[in-house]
Amino acid sequence: MAPPTFMGLTGRPLSLAVSTVATTGFVLFGYDQGVMSGIITAPVFNDLFTATKNNSTMQGFVTAIYEIGCLFGAIFILLFGDWIGRRRAMMLGGAIMIVGVIIQVTSEAGATPLAQFIIGRTITGVGNGINTSTIPTYQAECSRTTNRGLLICIEGGVIAFGTLIAYWIDYGASYGPPNLTWRFPIAFQIVFALIVCIGMIWLPESPRWLLLRERYEEGETVIAALRGLERNDEQTQLQKAIIMDSIRASGYAGRKGTPIKAVFSNGKTQHFRRMLLGVSSQFMQQIGGCNAVIYYFPILFQQSIGQSHNISLLLGGVNMIVYAIFATVSWFIIERAGRRKLFLWGTVGQMLSMVITFSCLIPGTPAAAKGAAVGLFTYIASFGATWLPLPWLYPAEISPIKTRAKANAFSTCSNWLWNFMVVMITPIMISNIGWGTYLFFAAVNACFLPVIYFTYPETKRRSLEEIDIIFAKGYCENMSYVKAAQELPYLTDREIETKALEYGLVDEISGGSYIEKREDSRAGSDEGGAVVNEGAVEAGWGNGIKND
Numbered sequence: 001m002a003p004p005t006f007m008g009l010t011g012r013p014l015s016l017a018v019s020t021v022a023t024t025g026f027v028l029f030g031y032d033q034g035v036m037s038g039i040i041t042a043p044v045f046n047d048l049f050t051a052t053k054n055n056s057t058m059q060g061f062v063t064a065i066y067e068i069g070c071l072f073g074a075i076f077i078l079l080f081g082d083w084i085g086r087r088r089a090m091m092l093g094g095a096i097m098i099v100g101v102i103i104q105v106t107s108e109a110g111a112t113p114l115a116q117f118i119i120g121r122t123i124t125g126v127g128n129g130i131n132t133s134t135i136p137t138y139q140a141e142c143s144r145t146t147n148r149g150l151l152i153c154i155e156g157g158v159i160a161f162g163t164l165i166a167y168w169i170d171y172g173a174s175y176g177p178p179n180l181t182w183r184f185p186i187a188f189q190i191v192f193a194l195i196v197c198i199g200m201i202w203l204p205e206s207p208r209w210l211l212l213r214e215r216y217e218e219g220e221t222v223i224a225a226l227r228g229l230e231r232n233d234e235q236t237q238l239q240k241a242i243i244m245d246s247i248r249a250s251g252y253a254g255r256k257g258t259p260i261k262a263v264f265s266n267g268k269t270q271h272f273r274r275m276l277l278g279v280s281s282q283f284m285q286q287i288g289g290c291n292a293v294i295y296y297f298p299i300l301f302q303q304s305i306g307q308s309h310n311i312s313l314l315l316g317g318v319n320m321i322v323y324a325i326f327a328t329v330s331w332f333i334i335e336r337a338g339r340r341k342l343f344l345w346g347t348v349g350q351m352l353s354m355v356i357t358f359s360c361l362i363p364g365t366p367a368a369a370k371g372a373a374v375g376l377f378t379y380i381a382s383f384g385a386t387w388l389p390l391p392w393l394y395p396a397e398i399s400p401i402k403t404r405a406k407a408n409a410f411s412t413c414s415n416w417l418w419n420f421m422v423v424m425i426t427p428i429m430i431s432n433i434g435w436g437t438y439l440f441f442a443a444v445n446a447c448f449l450p451v452i453y454f455t456y457p458e459t460k461r462r463s464l465e466e467i468d469i470i471f472a473k474g475y476c477e478n479m480s481y482v483k484a485a486q487e488l489p490y491l492t493d494r495e496i497e498t499k500a501l502e503y504g505l506v507d508e509i510s511g512g513s514y515i516e517k518r519e520d521s522r523a524g525s526d527e528g529g530a531v532v533n534e535g536a537v538e539a540g541w542g543n544g545i546k547n548d
Contacts, residue, residue, distance in 0.1 A: 001232070004225040007202040011228025014204075015142070018226075019151060021199035022139040025090065025131045026155045028097070028192035030162025032128055033294055034320065035185050036063045038170025038313050044178040048107070049114045056427035062118060067420035069100075069122040073129020074416055078409035082212070086138035087205040093130035094197035100124030101190050105183045124189075131196070133412045136392060137405070141206040142226060152396065153330050156389030160327035162192075163294060164320040171313045211244060263403045263410065268505060270471040271400065273481075275407040277456065278395025279414040281343075284448050285391045286418035288350055289441035290383050292426040293376055294323075301373070315373065319380055326384035338460040339394055340482075343452045346386025351445035353379035358438035375438070391415070397459045400468055457485035465496045472503035 003010045009017055039045050040063055046053035052062055073093065081089060103120030107113040136152055143151050169185045176184070207226070210219035223229075224236045265271045301312035330342065337345075357375030360368050391411070399407040429437040457470055462485075469491065474484035491499060 001230045003228050003230055004221045006204045006222075006225055010225050014228075015144075015226055017199070018142045018203055019139065021090075021196055021203060022135050022151075023155055023158050024192055024195045024199070025094075025135045026158050027162040027165070028189055028196065029128055029132055030159035030164075031166045031189050031192060032066065032124065032162075033159065033291070034163035034166035035170065035189065036066075037294070037316060038167065038174065039182045039185060042174065042181050045182045048109055049117060051114050056431040060424045060427045062114070062121070064420045064423035065118055066121045066125040066128075067416050067423060069125020069127075070129035070132070071125075071413055071416040071420065073126040073131075074133045074409060074412040075129075076126070077130055077133035078406065078413070081134060081137075081409070082209075082405065085205055085209050085213075086134055086141070087200050087203065089130055089134040090138065091197050091200045093127045093134065094193040094200075096127030096130065097124050097193045098127075098190050098197070100127060101187060101193070105187045127193070129412075129416060133409060136396065137408070138206055140396065141208045142204070142222075150331060150334070152393050153334055153389045156392040157327040157331060157384075160320070160324040160384050160388060164317075164324045167313075167317040167320040171317050174310065174313060207240075211240065216240075260406055263406045268472040268475050268503060269400060269402075269468065270475060270481075271403045271407075274398050274400065274471065275403065275410055277398050278391075278407055278411040280451070281391040281394050282411045282415040283418050284451075285387050286415060286422050288347070288383075288387065288445050288448065289354065289379070289422070289438075290387065291419055291422050292437070292441065293319075293380055293383075319377055322377055323380045323384045326381040327388055329385035330389045334389075334393070335460055338458050339390060339397075340452065340456055340458045342386045342390060343456060344449065346382050346390075347445050347448045347452065349382025350379055350387070351442050351449075353382060354438045354442035354445065358435040358442060361435035361438065372438075394456075394459070397462075398457075398467065454480070454482060457481045459485075461490065463496070465500070466491055468505060469496060469499045469503065472500075472505050476503050 006014055007017060040052065040059050049062070051058045073096075077089060084092070100120045100123030103123060104117050105120075107117045107120070136155060139151055139155060166185065169188055173181050173184050204222040204225060205218070207219045207222040210216075210222060220231050220236060220240055223239050224231045224233065227235065227239070229236050263271055263275050266273060301315055334342070353375045355375075356378065357372045360371030360375065362368075395408050395411040396404065426437070429440070433440075457467075459467055462470070466488070470485045470488055471481060473479070473488055474481040477484070479487075
């Protein structure tokens with residue numbers, strides 16, 4: 001019997017197809033982040049949408065309303081994601097984005113072109129919010145354990161490549177006829193959305209979602225196809241058993257999902273604290289000023305540094321090349337340097353870059369202002385190498401199986417909410433306080449340092465079970481969770497079980513398996529004792545297999 005196929009592919013080629021479509025979704029995310037930067041101040045755009053002409057508040061609103069749409073999309077997945085599945089959610093997100101784009105580019109001079117544009121931009125945001133809340137989960141659930149973290153980092157990194165494409169398309173379109181200047185850059189994102197929609201027609205659903213919905217035969221087929229094995233192969237059946245064990249251990253067996261109130265429980269599992277760590281990382285990514293630079297780089301050069309619109313677009317494109325190059329750095333050092341160090345290094349780099357920028361703008365001379373450009377370039381390099389991918393990776397690692405889906409949804413909502421605020425206020429700040437805008441972001445980044453240093457435990461080379469032990473150790477021994485992570489040695493499978501028993505995370509160890517306690521009954525969870533069998537542990541359950 002030959003291995004099952006999707007799109008005529010099986011094994012590594014099929015996994016590559018899954019990664020390609022998933023990555024394209026995040027390229028689209030990055031494209032949308034950058035496309036308005038070269039359009040919002042273009043004369044032909046301002047002539048059609050007259051309310052945006054020389055009006056920083058309206059420019060901020062038109063750009064930022066997209067984030068509100070993204071927030072609604074993320075909330076939709078929070079509420080209905082487990083019901084519709086990963087595959088249909090991605091197709092839905094792509095289709096909604098296409099509808100939104102069509103509404104935007106068909107705006108014509110008449111009664112309410114700006115209202116039509118805003119509605120279209122909001123609808124596009126809803127689609128992107130659905131995709132960004134779903135794609136990392138889909139990629140993780142279809143990937144092997146050994147490359148799961150790297151693939152999520154790559155997804156975060158390719159956001160920069162999408163933004164790079166948007167900047168240079170904006171620059172090229174600026175030389176074209178009036179309608180091309182803004183309609184083509186916005187319409188071009190349909191290409192990426194079509195790849196996601198059409199690709200997902202033939203690609204498989206997440207095997208974990210299928211097993212979660214008790215569609216066992218389909219789940220087996222997808223597992224076999226992704227690994228290039230037959231359905232009755234021993235490895236296929238073992239992988240299915242591991243996934244089923246993770247579902248039972250997470251409390252999902254026989255139910256639609258974990259109640260939201262479980263996220264707000266603490267105790268030895270510290271669900272609430274761990275959710276806040278993920279949410280705070282997304283909050284700090286946005287409030288640190290990244291989108292003030294990404295969205296408004298050309299405007300910053302025009303208003304703060306005094307360059308022409310054309311030169312500002314050109315420099316913005318060069319800056320995005322720097323952004324894309326440095327976005328790949330984390331792919332090679334994430335498991336060597338660790339999360340904490342990259343968070344801290346990136347924060348220091350962003351802070352110093354903002355200091356350079358505002359210091360060079362204080363004299364108000366063209367010569368000094370050129371130094372501010374250096375600060376913006378070093379900022380985007382620091383951000384691309386650290387803060388761009390980490391807030392997409394850290395929440396997925398720090399949260400336990402039971403609450404990970406809900407905690408990640410909260411983190412994504414945090415991203416879009418604060419993204420909206422920063423994009424909305426940046427042009428207003430630049431118009432009213434000038435260099436004080438960059439001083440503000442420098443001070444904000446400085447405030448991140450103690451938060452990260454004292455509250456963010458290191459997770460590199462740790463399995464999910466070891467991270468559970470870290471928080472149980474900190475809770476039981478009344479110590480900092482950062483210190484608990486530093487003191488806890490890397491554990492073997494058996495040592496994890498022993499520590500779980502020692503800290504009261506399990507009731508008993510029997511024959512190499514352990515039974516999870518009903519720790520969170522106070523949060524309304526009614527999970528039964530979920531048995532993780534010895535075969536699953538030996539197959540790598542304790543070594544970082546995260547099948548959720």
